[in-house]
Amino acid sequence: MFLNKLVITLCLCMWVSQAGASETLHFVMWKPNQPELWDRIVGIFERETGVSVIREIGPHSSTAAHALVTQKLKNRDPKLDVFMMDVTWPPEFAAAGWASSLDRFFAEEQRQDFFPGAIRACTFRGKLYGIPFWTSGGLLYYRKDLLQKYGFDPPTTWEQLVRQADTIVRGERKDNPALKGYSGQFKQYEGLVCDMQEFVLSNNGRLLDYESRKSTIGLPANLQAVRFVRDRIIGKIASRGVLTYEEPESLHVFIQGHAVFLRNWPYAWAISNDPNKSRVAGLVDITVLPHFPGGQSASTLGGWQFAMSRFSTKKQLAWTFIEFMTSPRIQKILAIDASQAPARKSVYRDPEVLEKNPHFAKLSAVFENTRPRPAMPLYPLYSAILQRFYHKAISHERSPLEKLAEQADDQVRYLLQLQEEAGM
Amino acid sequence: MSMRKAYSESLTGYLFLTPLLLIIVVFSLYPVVYSLFLSLHRIILSLPSLGETFVGIDNFVAFFTDPVGRNSLMVTLVFVGVSTALEICLGIMIALIIHESFRCRSVVRAAILVPWAIPTVIASQMWRFAFNDQYGIANYLVYGTNVAHYDAWLASPVSALAVIILADVWKTSSFAALIILAGLQTIPDELYEASKIDGAGAFQRFFKITLPLLKPAILVALLFRTMDAFRVFDLVFVMTQGGPGDATNVLQFYGYRKLFAEGMVGYGSAVSIVVFLLVFSVSIIYLKFIGTGILEKKEARA
Numbered sequence: 001m002f003l004n005k006l007v008i009t010l011c012l013c014m015w016v017s018q019a020g021a022s023e024t025l026h027f028v029m030w031k032p033n034q035p036e037l038w039d040r041i042v043g044i045f046e047r048e049t050g051v052s053v054i055r056e057i058g059p060h061s062s063t064a065a066h067a068l069v070t071q072k073l074k075n076r077d078p079k080l081d082v083f084m085m086d087v088t089w090p091p092e093f094a095a096a097g098w099a100s101s102l103d104r105f106f107a108e109e110q111r112q113d114f115f116p117g118a119i120r121a122c123t124f125r126g127k128l129y130g131i132p133f134w135t136s137g138g139l140l141y142y143r144k145d146l147l148q149k150y151g152f153d154p155p156t157t158w159e160q161l162v163r164q165a166d167t168i169v170r171g172e173r174k175d176n177p178a179l180k181g182y183s184g185q186f187k188q189y190e191g192l193v194c195d196m197q198e199f200v201l202s203n204n205g206r207l208l209d210y211e212s213r214k215s216t217i218g219l220p221a222n223l224q225a226v227r228f229v230r231d232r233i234i235g236k237i238a239s240r241g242v243l244t245y246e247e248p249e250s251l252h253v254f255i256q257g258h259a260v261f262l263r264n265w266p267y268a269w270a271i272s273n274d275p276n277k278s279r280v281a282g283l284v285d286i287t288v289l290p291h292f293p294g295g296q297s298a299s300t301l302g303g304w305q306f307a308m309s310r311f312s313t314k315k316q317l318a319w320t321f322i323e324f325m326t327s328p329r330i331q332k333i334l335a336i337d338a339s340q341a342p343a344r345k346s347v348y349r350d351p352e353v354l355e356k357n358p359h360f361a362k363l364s365a366v367f368e369n370t371r372p373r374p375a376m377p378l379y380p381l382y383s384a385i386l387q388r389f390y391h392k393a394i395s396h397e398r399s400p401l402e403k404l405a406e407q408a409d410d411q412v413r414y415l416l417q418l419q420e421e422a423g424m
Numbered sequence: 425m426s427m428r429k430a431y432s433e434s435l436t437g438y439l440f441l442t443p444l445l446l447i448i449v450v451f452s453l454y455p456v457v458y459s460l461f462l463s464l465h466r467i468i469l470s471l472p473s474l475g476e477t478f479v480g481i482d483n484f485v486a487f488f489t490d491p492v493g494r495n496s497l498m499v500t501l502v503f504v505g506v507s508t509a510l511e512i513c514l515g516i517m518i519a520l521i522i523h524e525s526f527r528c529r530s531v532v533r534a535a536i537l538v539p540w541a542i543p544t545v546i547a548s549q550m551w552r553f554a555f556n557d558q559y560g561i562a563n564y565l566v567y568g569t570n571v572a573h574y575d576a577w578l579a580s581p582v583s584a585l586a587v588i589i590l591a592d593v594w595k596t597s598s599f600a601a602l603i604i605l606a607g608l609q610t611i612p613d614e615l616y617e618a619s620k621i622d623g624a625g626a627f628q629r630f631f632k633i634t635l636p637l638l639k640p641a642i643l644v645a646l647l648f649r650t651m652d653a654f655r656v657f658d659l660v661f662v663m664t665q666g667g668p669g670d671a672t673n674v675l676q677f678y679g680y681r682k683l684f685a686e687g688m689v690g691y692g693s694a695v696s697i698v699v700f701l702l703v704f705s706v707s708i709i710y711l712k713f714i715g716t717g718i719l720e721k722k723e724a725r726a
Contacts, residue, residue: 067684070469092470178558178571188667241557243579243668253558377470381686388492392669395579407491422471 023051025314025321028072028083030058030065033267037338045324051317054079062086063190066380073098073309081312082321085130085305087121087372088379093307094124095377095424100308101127105319113328117301117370118343124375129307131326132343134334136302137370138198139363141254141262141272144285146172154287156297158199158228161261161290165237168260176257181237183250183259188391191246193373193383194300195263196390199225201298201371202291207386208374208412213420215412217389218405225292227401230394243395255280263289265302269359270339286359288366301370303343335360341367377424378415385411456700462693469687483694493695495670496678499585500699503674504653507592511649512642514593515600520634522601523608540598548662551591552578578664581671588659588672596652600645607641608634640714647710654703675699 032038042053058068066089072080073096085093093099106128111119118132140161142154146168155161165181172179185191200207205222208215216222234240238259242250247264251271254262255278262268275281288297306322308315324330331342335353341363347353348364376382389408393399466479487493522533539547555562557576567573577583615633624632657676660666666673666681675695683692 063685070687074469096470096472187665188669189665239557239574239576240579241574241576244557244576244664256558258558378468378686380470381688384681384686388670391667395581395668411492418468418471418474422468422473424471 023049023317025051025053025081025317026056026079027053027321028056028058028069028080030062030084031060032057034338037334040337041325041330041333044330045321049320049324051321053321070096070098073311076311077309078311078313080309081314081318083307083309084133085122085307087118087136087301087303087305088383090122090129090305090307091124091375092377092379094127094129095422098310099129100310100312100315101129102131102308102319102322103128105323106131113344113346115343115345115367115370117367117372118303118305121301121303121372121375122305130305131307131322132303132305133326134303134340135343135367135370136265136267136341137299137363137366138194138263138289138302139266139268139286139299139366140289141264141268141284141286143260143280143283145283146260154285155261155290158202158232158290158292162232162237165260169237178256178258180239180253180259182233182242182261182263183238183245183253184242184263185245185247185250186234186238186242186391186394187244187246188387189246190383190387192390193386194302196226196229196386197300197371197373198263198289198298199229202289202295203228204292204295208376213416215409215416217386217408217412218402223401223405226390226393228292230397230399230401234394235397243391266341266363267339286362288369297369298371299366299369301372303341305343376419377422378419381415382412385415459693459696459700462689463697465690467689469689479690483691484698486691487694487698492670492673493678496673496675496695497698499671499673500654500656500675503585503589503592503656504650507589507653508646508649510589510593511597511600512646514597515604515645516638516642518597518601519604519608523605536598536601538598539595540602542595544595544658545662547595548591548659551587551594551659552663555587579668581668584664584668584672588656588663591659591663592653592656596649600649603645603648604638604641607638607644610641611637643710643714647707647714650706650710651703654699654706 027042029038038055042055046052058065065084066086069080069083069085073093085099090099094101111128114132115135118135119128122128122130122132140154147154147164150164150168150171152164152168155164161182169179169181185195197207200222203221203225205219205225206216207222234243245253247268250262251264251268253259254264254268255272257279262272269284269286272278272284273281278284289299291297306325308318308322312318326343328344328346331344331347332350332353334340335342335347335350336356339357341360342348345364348360354360373379374382385408389404392404393401463483464478464480465476466474466482467476468474518536522529522536526532542550554560555577557563557574557579560577562577563574566575575583577587611634615637616629619629619633655676656674657680660672660674660677661680664672666677676699679692679695679699681692682688682695686692
């Protein structure tokens with residue numbers, strides 16, 4: 001009896017896989033926060049095209065997902081057609097010959113609707129290797145009730161932010177002794193690079209000189225920004241604990257009502273305004289990050305893109321899938337049902353979207369001016385050097401900034417040499 | 425006839441050994457040799473156009489001249505030195521206590537082994553929470569409800585390394601105790617009785633009888649602990665990711681980062697070969713001591 005069933009099931013399975021064999025796509029993505037959303041949008045694609053999409057779900061963290069995807073591409077796995085790419089991967093994947101150029105599918109004028117920063121991040125040496133799915137950028141979250149109580153407007157310079165934080169923390173000490181002025185991501189990991197880049201670039205600093213291919217970590221403007229973080233933020237308006245925080249820990253402090261300001265990504269909006277999770281729901285607002293005098297606010301670009309494996313044997317079909325997933329229609333579902341920030345600008349003008357997510361109106365202004373992290377094939381190595389430098393620089397009160405920067409610049413020089421030798 | 429018998433006997437012996445040898449070759453020898461091969465090449469995953477050039481010992485030279493590499497070696501040596509020393513001392517104390525007979529001794533013995541039985545990843549998470557700057561129990565124990573003074577233990581170089589050493593000591597002292605307890609049980613009671621009659625005090629008995637006779641057991645515990653300590657990874661991975669500012673960037677974690685996150689296959693392999701050589705030479709030195717220790721005992725008996 002059992003055997004019979006087993007045989008029938010096996011036959012059915014074989015029939016199904018036979019039937020689908022001509023039209024299947026292999027898609028590798030990281031473990032999403034909203035799996036039901038993915039079931040839905042991939043389901044629509046399957047129903048409308050008759051193509052079956054075999055999804056392989058990788059780990060949640062970007063670094064771990066990177067390890068999985070690169071392993072497959074290194075082995076030229078034919079069972080990989082489409083994959084998701086983090087915003088810092090395209091140069092590496094292009095240089096290694098893993099990602100397929102999408103220029104022949106995606107015309108210049110089609111790119112106009114996407115945020116320019118997101119498109120730039122997908123471009124390496126003039127060719128496009130990914131289509132942005134959702135985009136992201138650093139934002140300043142603040143307690144509008146506290147700012148109002150002390151008569152402050154949202155700060156536009158870092159100096160203002162520090163002063164406001166100091167005043168509010170001093171004033172609230174009796175009622176809320178655990179209150180700190182600022183919370184953010186300063187652990188030695190990728191997020192530190194994002195946060196520090198926002199300080200450095202908003203002081204007219206520059207990390208890499210693309211023309212002369214030089215490392216410029218030790219430039220005075222850069223070091224001035226780092227010194228500000230070390231002397232005025234860590235252990236001052238922020239607890240020293242931020243040196244151990246990634247996104248969740250920094251957000252936790254904020255939603256407990258223990259921070260006036262928080263630097264985080266757009267995902268934190270929904271959580272900090274959810275009364276079940278947050279003690280400050282309804283008291284939170286967002287604005288662009290502050291800058292230094294003479295500088296401009298800089299928000300680090302984040303987000304995920306669709307890419308095509310160079311070893312895919314079904315490139316046309318793969319493109320159909322990518323085109324569908326990045327179409328305005330799916331982007332709208334993404335915005336309304338998942339509160340994720342779509343990469344297409346037109347979605348932000350859609351009344352239905354704005355009704356569900358009024359804060360999107362502000363986000364769109366931020367995404368117009370996001371700044372990518374340096375685009376280079378050896379980015380993981382570069383990031384490790386920066387993480388080391390920044391963390392050493394800001395975790396000691398009297399760290400030898402110039403000397404540390406010199407060491408870091410030396411290490412970057414070696415890495416640039418390697419890239420040059422490889423013809424990059 | 426007897427020759428043939430001996431021959432077939434040794435053949436059977438080798439036959440029985442084959443599976444074990446195969447396992448050693450496939451799972452131990454091959455990876456080590458392959459790592460050595462990789463460590464002598466420059467292989468960078470994201471720059472395939474550079475190819476896989478043979479560079480001799482360049483990766484090792486780079487490791488020993490790179491301040492990051494040297495720092496990571498120093499951090500590892502400090503970790504190994506301090507944690508094994510503490511673990512052996514604590515191990516001896518625990519062993520002495522659970523060697524005595526008292527009520528509920530078996531319960532105490534089992535309880536002492538609990539930390540060792542917990543998977544390291546989980547124990548590391550526990551310690552990370554305990555030393556969290558916002559809700560960690562460590563802050564509560566030190567500062568009570570005075571939240572304004574709460575410290576971020578894992579944010580300062582010295583205390584972060586100390587916390588990781590503490591977690592390791594907490595977790596593995598009981599393992600050292602177990603081995604030392606086995607050694608304690610082999611010491612005949614007559615020796616203590618005789619020395620008592622001769623008028624030796626508790627300290628004399630410990631330093632003249634217990635400690636010398638425990639030497640082989642202590643060396644075995646030291647060997648295991650040192651080897652393990654050189655390979656510390658999970659504690660750092662979960663608790664600090666090498667921070668703050670590389671203060672806990674132990675060799676195994678550094679090698680892992682180089683290999684898997686940065687794609688520097690040659691350099692990363694060189695780091696793991698350095699760890700291998702360190703562990704290998706330390707174990708040879710210990711084994712030499714253990715060997716002579718056992719030999720002395722045999723001679724004494726003869």
